[in-house]
Amino acid sequence: NAGVTQTPKFQVLKTGQSMTLQCAQDMNHEYMSWYRQDPGMGLRLIHYSVGAGITDQGEVPNGYNVSRSTTEDFPLRLLSAAPSQTSVYFCASSYRQDNSPLHFGNGTRLTVT
Amino acid sequence: DAKTTQPPSMDCAEGRAANLPCNHSTISGNEYVYWYRQIHSQGPQYIIHGLKNNETNEMASLIITEDRKSSTLILPHATLRDTAVYYCIVRAAGGTSYGKLTFGQGTILTVHP
Numbered sequence: 001n002a003g004v005t006q007t008p009k010f011q012v013l014k015t016g017q018s019m020t021l022q023c024a025q026d027m028n029h030e031y032m033s034w035y036r037q038d039p040g041m042g043l044r045l046i047h048y049s050v051g052a053g054i055t056d057q058g059e060v061p062n063g064y065n066v067s068r069s070t071t072e073d074f075p076l077r078l079l080s081a082a083p084s085q086t087s088v089y090f091c092a093s094s095y096r097q098d099n100s101p102l103h104f105g106n107g108t109r110l111t112v113t
Numbered sequence: 114d115a116k117t118t119q120p121p122s123m124d125c126a127e128g129r130a131a132n133l134p135c136n137h138s139t140i141s142g143n144e145y146v147y148w149y150r151q152i153h154s155q156g157p158q159y160i161i162h163g164l165k166n167n168e169t170n171e172m173a174s175l176i177i178t179e180d181r182k183s184s185t186l187i188l189p190h191a192t193l194r195d196t197a198v199y200y201c202i203v204r205a206a207g208g209t210s211y212g213k214l215t216f217g218q219g220t221i222l223t224v225h226p
Contacts (some may be wrong), residue, residue: 004156033213043157043216056212090156099145102214104156 001026006091006105013081013112021108029103030096032074036087037107039094043090047098049074050096081112095096117201124222125195133220135201138182144205146177147214148186150197157200160186181218183193191224198222 007022025032033048045058048066063085067079074093078085089108094100118136125131137146147162161168163184166185171175175189188195200219 035216040218042218043214045213048213092156101147101159101162101163102149102157104158105152106156 003027004087004091004093004103004105006108008108009106010109011111013078013110015081015083015112016095017081018077018079019081021078021089021091021110023074023076024072025074025091025093025103027093027103028071029093030071031100032068032091032093033058033102034064034066034074034076035090035092038087046076046089052066053077064083078110081110083112086112117203117217119199119201119217119220121218122223125188125191125222125224127193127224127226128190131191131195131224133186133188133199133201133222134183135186136183137201137203140181140203141205143190144203145174146184147171147202147204148175149200149202149214149216150195151200151219152194152197160199191222193224193226196224197221 004025027084030051034046035043037043042061046064047058047066052068052071055066068074091105092102094102145162148160149157151157160172161173163175172182177184198219198221200216202214
């Protein structure tokens with residue numbers, strides 16, 4: 001198993017540009033989520049999905065869109081990038097059951113200038 | 114979910130046991146204690162979790178006090194590759210919260226040769 005795969009690893013955007021961060025998992029996990037990590041802030045939940053066709057907002061959803069058309073993929077879209085979205089983004093997945101540990105990808109480092 | 118308190122940093126000699134404490138004095142009966150770690154620039158990695166009983170796996174041991182107000186993660190023979198930020202997280206079972214982890218600042222563990 002490849003686990004949770006995130007692409008790209010690095011990205012630089014100009015303010016106002018749009019892009020999609022990709023996340024794919026091959027573990028047949030129902031639950032997927034996106035976190036962002038900023039210095040001194042820890043990881044904060046952006047959006048999550050408990051299954052295909054179902055998404056919901058986390059702690060910091062503004063400026064981001066998600067969709068879940070398949071079990072395997074959970075892309076995160078930035079419609080109009082802002083410097084405040086400069087961060088490291090992590091995708092995670094787990095089985096949809098209590099105590100199933102979260103499996104994280106290795107992150108996408110995004111810089112918005 | 115209950116709040117956790119961890120020391121900001123700890124040191125350990127290579128080959129010795131690393132004992133990382135966590136205080137969760139407001140933990141309630143249905144809340145589990147999880148430990149994750151994050152090695153520099155990688156995604157968080159699940160280590161272990163428990164409810165009441167002590168737990169052990171191939172990576173570590175988790176000791177939870179009888180009153181459940183604190184716990185200790187034990188890495189029995191620390192290596193240089195165990196240098197990382199260690200997060201203690203408390204999360205309730207049930208509902209749709211299985212994936213929603215609240216990451217604090219964690220403990221920076223530095224293993225010295």
